[in-house]
Amino acid sequence: MPERPAFDPRIPHPARVWACLIDEGGEYYESDREAAEEYKKSFPGIVAFARASRGFYSRALNYLLELQHDQFIDLGCGLPTRDNTHQRVQRVRPAGRVLYADVDPVVGLKRDALSSSTAEGSTDYAHVDMRDTDQVLAHAKTVLNLNRPVALLLSDCMGHLDYEEALEIVGRLTDALPSGSHLMLSHASDLDEVQRVAQEQYNAIPGGIPYHLRSVEKIAGLFDFDHLEMEPPGLMPWADWRPDETTNSVRTGYGAVARIR
Incomplete structure (x- = not known):
């Protein structure tokens, strides 16, 4: 496995840059703010894009709660925001259990915000590193009952990996979860030329962690396992996946929820 990058606040990190873009709380550094501002100059639509991603996550999480899920793995969770996964889950399921996992040292420094819990639940x-699926599952066993269904959340994090790595991780983790579990996955597509150029500029920052925009076909490939079955409406642009009154018009990000058979 590649070594984890050393923490250097002078180098922007995706989790912290994302916190700048969605503006829902979280701590970041000057390097992150500057990277976010440069991205906005190259692609002014990035703020709407980031909020559309957050909107898909919110609607998908609500759907998983409607399916009676009370156990979640939020992999590549990013910095705490004003309303985190465990808070949303435990408002509906007070005994809900959530494991967060991330490799960003700053996220780790803020772990107290991600490990508070109701008395009935556990967080x-x-x-x-998400690539270390054995460790992800070992940690999950300390918080969750892996003999019962689990919802795995992969919100815009697979783009940080090579495609073959992403396929392997999705396959290994979903194969390890029991029948009746679900996968939620969202990913940025390569449909917008302006965004592609902006992303290439961001990816060129020395020491940074690139994000790979991908074709819709490749995003669909992340669900192409025999043990996964798409929930309606399938893989859709964020704006078209169970839209509500808060949904914006961004259609260059895609997401879906799939049942693990």
């Missing part, structure tokens, strides 16, 4: 944070 924890694991500082782990």
